[in-house]
Amino acid sequence: MKNKLSTTSRILIAFASGALIAVFLLPAWRIDLFAPQYPEGLTMNIWINKLSGDVEIINGLNHYIGMKHISADMFPEFKYMSYVVFFFMALGMSAAITGRKKLLLAYIVATIIGGLLVIYDLYKWGYDYGHNLNPNAAIRVPGLSYQPPVLGHKRLLNFDAYSYPDAAGWIVFGAGALVIMVWLVEWLINRKRNKRLKTY
Amino acid sequence: MKPNQFKKLPVFLFTFIAFLLIESCKPKNTNVAASGDASKTYIAPGQYDEFYNFVSGGFSGHISVYGIPSGRLFRIIPVFSVDAERGWGFSEETKPMLNTSHGFIPWDDAHHPELSQTNGEVDGRWVFINGNNTPRIARIDLKTFKTAEIIEIPNSAGNHSSAFVTQNTEYVVAGTRFSIPLDDDNGDVPIDSYKKNFRGTVSFIKVDSSNGRMNLSFQIRTPGLDFDLSHAGKGKSHGWFFFSCYNSEQANTLLEVNASQRDKDFIMAVNWKKAEEYIRQGKGKKQAVRYAHNVYNDETHSATSKIETEVLVLDSKDLANMVYLIPCPKSPHGCDVDPTGEYIVGSGKLAALLPVFSFDKIQKAIAAKTFDGDVDGIPVIKYEAALYGEVEKPGLGPLHTEFDQNGNAYTSMFVSSEIVKWNVKDLKVLDRVPTYYSIGHLSVPGGDSRKPFGKYVIAYNKITKDRYLPTGPELAHSAQLYDISGKKMKLLLDFPTVGEPHYAQAAPASLIKGNSVKFFKLEENKHPYVAKGEGAVKIIREGNKVHIMMTSIRSHFNPDNIEGIKVGDEVYFHVTNLEQDWDVPHGFAIKGALNAELLIMPGETQTLKWLPTKPGIIPFYCTDFCSALHQEMQGYIRVSPAGSNVPLKYGTGVKPNPGQEK
Numbered sequence: 001m002k003n004k005l006s007t008t009s010r011i012l013i014a015f016a017s018g019a020l021i022a023v024f025l026l027p028a029w030r031i032d033l034f035a036p037q038y039p040e041g042l043t044m045n046i047w048i049n050k051l052s053g054d055v056e057i058i059n060g061l062n063h064y065i066g067m068k069h070i071s072a073d074m075f076p077e078f079k080y081m082s083y084v085v086f087f088f089m090a091l092g093m094s095a096a097i098t099g100r101k102k103l104l105l106a107y108i109v110a111t112i113i114g115g116l117l118v119i120y121d122l123y124k125w126g127y128d129y130g131h132n133l134n135p136n137a138a139i140r141v142p143g144l145s146y147q148p149p150v151l152g153h154k155r156l157l158n159f160d161a162y163s164y165p166d167a168a169g170w171i172v173f174g175a176g177a178l179v180i181m182v183w184l185v186e187w188l189i190n191r192k193r194n195k196r197l198k199t200y
Numbered sequence: 201m202k203p204n205q206f207k208k209l210p211v212f213l214f215t216f217i218a219f220l221l222i223e224s225c226k227p228k229n230t231n232v233a234a235s236g237d238a239s240k241t242y243i244a245p246g247q248y249d250e251f252y253n254f255v256s257g258g259f260s261g262h263i264s265v266y267g268i269p270s271g272r273l274f275r276i277i278p279v280f281s282v283d284a285e286r287g288w289g290f291s292e293e294t295k296p297m298l299n300t301s302h303g304f305i306p307w308d309d310a311h312h313p314e315l316s317q318t319n320g321e322v323d324g325r326w327v328f329i330n331g332n333n334t335p336r337i338a339r340i341d342l343k344t345f346k347t348a349e350i351i352e353i354p355n356s357a358g359n360h361s362s363a364f365v366t367q368n369t370e371y372v373v374a375g376t377r378f379s380i381p382l383d384d385d386n387g388d389v390p391i392d393s394y395k396k397n398f399r400g401t402v403s404f405i406k407v408d409s410s411n412g413r414m415n416l417s418f419q420i421r422t423p424g425l426d427f428d429l430s431h432a433g434k435g436k437s438h439g440w441f442f443f444s445c446y447n448s449e450q451a452n453t454l455l456e457v458n459a460s461q462r463d464k465d466f467i468m469a470v471n472w473k474k475a476e477e478y479i480r481q482g483k484g485k486k487q488a489v490r491y492a493h494n495v496y497n498d499e500t501h502s503a504t505s506k507i508e509t510e511v512l513v514l515d516s517k518d519l520a521n522m523v524y525l526i527p528c529p530k531s532p533h534g535c536d537v538d539p540t541g542e543y544i545v546g547s548g549k550l551a552a553l554l555p556v557f558s559f560d561k562i563q564k565a566i567a568a569k570t571f572d573g574d575v576d577g578i579p580v581i582k583y584e585a586a587l588y589g590e591v592e593k594p595g596l597g598p599l600h601t602e603f604d605q606n607g608n609a610y611t612s613m614f615v616s617s618e619i620v621k622w623n624v625k626d627l628k629v630l631d632r633v634p635t636y637y638s639i640g641h642l643s644v645p646g647g648d649s650r651k652p653f654g655k656y657v658i659a660y661n662k663i664t665k666d667r668y669l670p671t672g673p674e675l676a677h678s679a680q681l682y683d684i685s686g687k688k689m690k691l692l693l694d695f696p697t698v699g700e701p702h703y704a705q706a707a708p709a710s711l712i713k714g715n716s717v718k719f720f721k722l723e724e725n726k727h728p729y730v731a732k733g734e735g736a737v738k739i740i741r742e743g744n745k746v747h748i749m750m751t752s753i754r755s756h757f758n759p760d761n762i763e764g765i766k767v768g769d770e771v772y773f774h775v776t777n778l779e780q781d782w783d784v785p786h787g788f789a790i791k792g793a794l795n796a797e798l799l800i801m802p803g804e805t806q807t808l809k810w811l812p813t814k815p816g817i818i819p820f821y822c823t824d825f826c827s828a829l830h831q832e833m834q835g836y837i838r839v840s841p842a843g844s845n846v847p848l849k850y851g852t853g854v855k856p857n858p859g860q861e862k
Binding site: 054 | 753754755779780781827828829832
């Protein structure tokens with residue numbers, strides 16, 4: 001059994017892991033808020049190491065409902081996420097350079113676990129912000145929480161909140177899909193070859 | 201019925217029919233004569249107008265900003281007059297803007313707004329406007345729609361022929377409407393010594409093209425004439441400035457009669473490039489004067505006022521080839537240069553025709569010295585030698601002319617209350633429409649520049665009478681919008697204005713709207729008493745002066761409880777609006793303050809001075825409905841008797857900041 005990845009696969013894997021550099025240049029996630037008074041919308045862009053967009057304006061609005069003030073230094077993730085991304089890039093690159101299938105498999109498993117962790121993390125922070133409200137807030141609606149959606153749309157009082165990957169998020173998503181496809185193609189080719197070997 | 205009553209019936213009938221006939225001979229009601237076209241002025245909710253219209257407020261001292269074609273009022277920009285609504289002239293930061301060599305003046309009469317130009321085209325950067333009473337020029341910054349600078353004009357009385365600019369806004373000009381003994385003369389002279397002692401001046405104020413800063417560059421002394429309006433040459437006539445003058449009779453009383461005696465007054469042509477040359481040659485004389493120069497800074501959010509003490513003067517008596525007079529029929533008002541720069545239209549208010557002068561012919565007449573005597577050493581060019589031609593029977597009382605991009609001119613006729621459209625080349629009247637009533641100035645978008653946008657002409661009328669629902673003896677002055685895109689002018693819309701609109705200018709919204717500032721950046725705020733966050737709030741006591749550096753954010757002040765203020769203190773509330781979003785001003789008002797409110801834009805700091813007069817609890821609150829909890833945005837100040845030892849203490853919320861007396 002041939003245990004090495006094809007040259008095309010290795011180039012594609014190198015390309016996919018190289019594309020992760022995008023997270024240093026572009027925001028990964030975005031939350032958009034629309035309200036009658038904000039027809040142009042308010043956007044919070046989440047990067048791997050910072051926040052940008054209308055964060056202060058959103059904070060100003062959040063204080064009515066007693067939500068905590070959102071600031072970058074509250075998120076320990078921002079401090080180590082760059083290293084995590086470097087690790088993923090290194091893992092992908094080593095799979096591409098060595099051509100070892102096991103490394104590719106490890107890369108894919110790590111990507112899936114990492115992705116799930118990111119979504120869990122988003123949910124956890126959203127839950128925290130949406131539920132742990134100042135009991136002395138000006139606006140208190142019994143039983144109502146303000147947890148933003150992890151993905152998709154949710155109505156929060158007068159705001160329509162939308163949560164979607166931003167540019168870098170889509171690139172990471174695409175890169176992940178690409179390596180999984182590479183794995184599948186490799187697996188199919190391998191199976192055919194094995195069948196052929198068996199018939200002889 | 202008795203028979204003798206029947207006899208009277210024909211008499212009644214006859215009277216009734218006669219009455220009907222007489223009624224039908226009266227002119228038709230204006231509502232019948234004029235038909236609007238709502239579809240052409242309708243701007244759907246949420247849509248933008250095509251043009252901004254900057255309309256002078258006349259005796260209101262403000263500029264109002266309208267949208268064209270809708271006629272919707274967007275904004276009133278306070279310029280020379282205090283405005284309690286915005287604290288303009290009431291806040292410590294804005295008081296210096298209204299300073300003059302006479303001291304603080306809360307009012308002026310603002311007449312002629314002029315948009316800055318580059319290459320003879322409207323560039324949408326600034327609007328200049330004249331203060332007619334205490335001679336001044338103001339510059340409004342169209343990024344903030346705020347008055348950014350006001351400069352006083354020395355050696356002047358009544359700055360009317362202003363604030364017009366040269367084609368690259370090299371200069372904005374001023375001219376004295378009253379001739380007077382100048383500032384360095386002994387003014388204590390008999391009024392009827394006018395001819396001997398009274399003189400005029402025109403001033404050239406240099407404008408810094410990078411930031412708009414004005415600087416009185418030089419003044420030209422003239423004979424004792426009254427300057428009415430002016431316009432810069434453009435294109436081929438760039439380098440020249442034309443001023444209309446009246447009272448060439450040099451009367452000092454009952455001017456309505458005595459200044460209307462001569463058949464012709466003058467248009468004064470000034471070769472300002474020549475004037476610059478004389479200055480380079482050192483021919484200007486320094487004169488000691490006093491005038492205020494006030495500048496508003498958007499980083500300190502404060503104005504400074506400086507009294508300048510010197511002006512460079514050129515005397516038209518001594519310097520040849522710089523100033524010429526062109527005879528112009530009867531008390532000319534408008535003095536308007538067409539987009540090519542070749543034709544100069546004088547509008548003699550009492551004349552039965554409209555003279556159009558040719559720049560080329562003026563140059564030839566000067567070269568050939570085709571003069572008809574002089575006035576105090578200034579050559580008078582022969583009327584025929586400067587004249588291109590006359591528009592015959594244009595209407596009565598021509599006042600002011602603007603142009604479209606197709607070689608047509610539009611002249612307002614005050615007495616016959618109409619706009620007359622005529623062709624500049626062949627001087628033929630093409631069309632006329634009535635205005636309601638007694639039009640003063642008119643405005644075509646870009647109509648005094650090299651690039652008119654046409655489409656509309658707007659009339660600014662002096663008399664309104666029956667146009668709107670009556671409001672007692674005083675009525676709004678009206679503006680009227682006419683479509684000029686076709687052969688015939690068509691009235692589209694009537695709209696009321698603020699104060700008295702004299703001149704107005706309009707420019708495409710696309711030149712201006714993209715530059716509009718949404719809020720001031722807090723980190724760029726360099727106000728000496730800014731509090732850039734609630735942590736930076738403090739109170740400093742210096743003797744009886746108390747500086748309260750406080751903040752406002754939806755929906756509280758910090759501090760909102762203040763103790764330790766005493767009767768006899770001089771309290772300064774320096775309120776910083778911490779918001780960093782568009783359209784979230786906060787207001788500040790305090791009970792019993794002999795002052796106005798503050799209206800503080802996001803990121804700005806403004807200061808209200810307050811003198812507590814008796815012990816007690818004094819409330820303050822936010823005046824601008826800022827949020828759902830706006831009503832709760834309020835606070836208290838405890839005022840103790842003079843000499844009391846109540847400590848200075850202040851804070852907001854459950855954990856008040858411990859106060860410290862400094």
